[in-house]
Amino acid sequence: MDLKEHIINLPRKVYIGNNILEEINTYFTQLNLGSPYLFVTGPFVGELVTKRVLESIPQNKEYEIITIKDATLDYVYATEEAAKKIGAKVIVGIGGGKSIDVAKYAAYKVNSEFVSIPTAPSHDGITSPFASIKGLGKAVSVKAKEPVAIVSDIGVISSAPRRLINAGIGDTVGKIVAVKDWKLASKLRGEYYGDYTASLALMSAKHALMCTKIIEKDVEAGVRILMEALITSGVAMGMAGSTRPASGSEHLFAHAIEIMKPDVALHGELVGIGTIMMAYLHGLRWKRIKKSLISVGFPVRARDLGIPDEMVLKALTIAHSIRPERYTILGDRGLTWRSAEKIAQDTGVID
Numbered sequence: 001m002d003l004k005e006h007i008i009n010l011p012r013k014v015y016i017g018n019n020i021l022e023e024i025n026t027y028f029t030q031l032n033l034g035s036p037y038l039f040v041t042g043p044f045v046g047e048l049v050t051k052r053v054l055e056s057i058p059q060n061k062e063y064e065i066i067t068i069k070d071a072t073l074d075y076v077y078a079t080e081e082a083a084k085k086i087g088a089k090v091i092v093g094i095g096g097g098k099s100i101d102v103a104k105y106a107a108y109k110v111n112s113e114f115v116s117i118p119t120a121p122s123h124d125g126i127t128s129p130f131a132s133i134k135g136l137g138k139a140v141s142v143k144a145k146e147p148v149a150i151v152s153d154i155g156v157i158s159s160a161p162r163r164l165i166n167a168g169i170g171d172t173v174g175k176i177v178a179v180k181d182w183k184l185a186s187k188l189r190g191e192y193y194g195d196y197t198a199s200l201a202l203m204s205a206k207h208a209l210m211c212t213k214i215i216e217k218d219v220e221a222g223v224r225i226l227m228e229a230l231i232t233s234g235v236a237m238g239m240a241g242s243t244r245p246a247s248g249s250e251h252l253f254a255h256a257i258e259i260m261k262p263d264v265a266l267h268g269e270l271v272g273i274g275t276i277m278m279a280y281l282h283g284l285r286w287k288r289i290k291k292s293l294i295s296v297g298f299p300v301r302a303r304d305l306g307i308p309d310e311m312v313l314k315a316l317t318i319a320h321s322i323r324p325e326r327y328t329i330l331g332d333r334g335l336t337w338r339s340a341e342k343i344a345q346d347t348g349v350i351d
Helices: 021-030 045-054 073-086 097-110 154-158 162-173 175-189 195-214 219-240 249-260 267-282 286-295 309-321 337-346
Strands: 013-017 037-041 063-067 090-095 113-118 149-153
Touching: 013 021, 013 219, 021 045, 021 113, 021 149, 037 045, 037 073, 037 097, 045 063, 045 090, 063 073, 073 097, 090 097, 097 113, 149 154, 149 219, 154 219, 162 175, 162 195, 162 219, 162 267, 162 286, 175 195, 175 249, 175 267, 195 219, 195 286, 249 267, 249 309, 267 286, 267 337, 309 337
Parallel strands: 013 149, 037 063, 037 090, 090 113, 113 149
Antiparallel strands: none
16 A cells, blocks of 8 residues: 655653652753743642642743643643743643643644643543644544653652543553554555554553553552553554544544533543443453453443433444544444444443
8 A cells, every 4th residue: 555654753752750750850951852941730730740840940941831721722822822932942741631732732833842741641642642622623632742751750640539540541441442443444444554553552452451450459550551551552643643543433432422511521431431332342352341440440331420321322323423534333324323222231331
């Protein structure tokens, strides 16, 4: 198959360890990242972590801080303006998905370097070159700046609320379905499929399943495995040049719910539920996936997330239309209401 030019952008460095936030200036020096810096952070945890980071920045380095509350276009514009005002060479996202999404998209818009400092392992957006921004008229991720470096302080991340950690597990387990959908699209539509890239995404999903066996006994060890899985998933997307290896029919279901009822649940929670149902459709070992998620207290029923049964069924019937160019197990026409009901009931997502 003849392909157009394929450019792969990957992080130059990934730093993982305990109490490494105080080493930020050393890392910036190693990477030759000069000031001015713009730090994008959220309220609460993000600000506390930012304070630790700033304590390591020398007084002769220029920087500014901007606090954002949501991943919206308005906050992206504000971040762009702040970056232009100081001539930021590096935009640093500190926090959960929202702060990092805004930082990486603003960095893409103004062509600055981007550094990711996650405070929670809630989804693979903390490591990928794609961002989810509200106000762009689409529920799916858009191209953003790939991180030149990822700084993952396990002590900080493992202290995140357990719900956020579980959401990261749900998001990562979904790669099992995403890879199957990608392979299917390759067979039926002749779409580009990268075996090595797909194997990376699949490995991240397997690590997430491993995490469910460890995290109850040792949170830090489990979170370290999860972070490595999230980083691997982000690298897979960077290599593929798209979200294909990490986002399939399970994500389309999640996006459908998010369109109908924004903020009803965490993204990774919806992906986890979607993964159970789409694994059922693919004939995969969905019961094993469900059992692993239940073992860490993951909500596997729609009602546990406050989602009505009818909304689940509606989402299943419209999911195929969210990204019509992205072929998945849902096909071109999607599911009938009766099929959706059978899938959701058989997997126990609805009663």
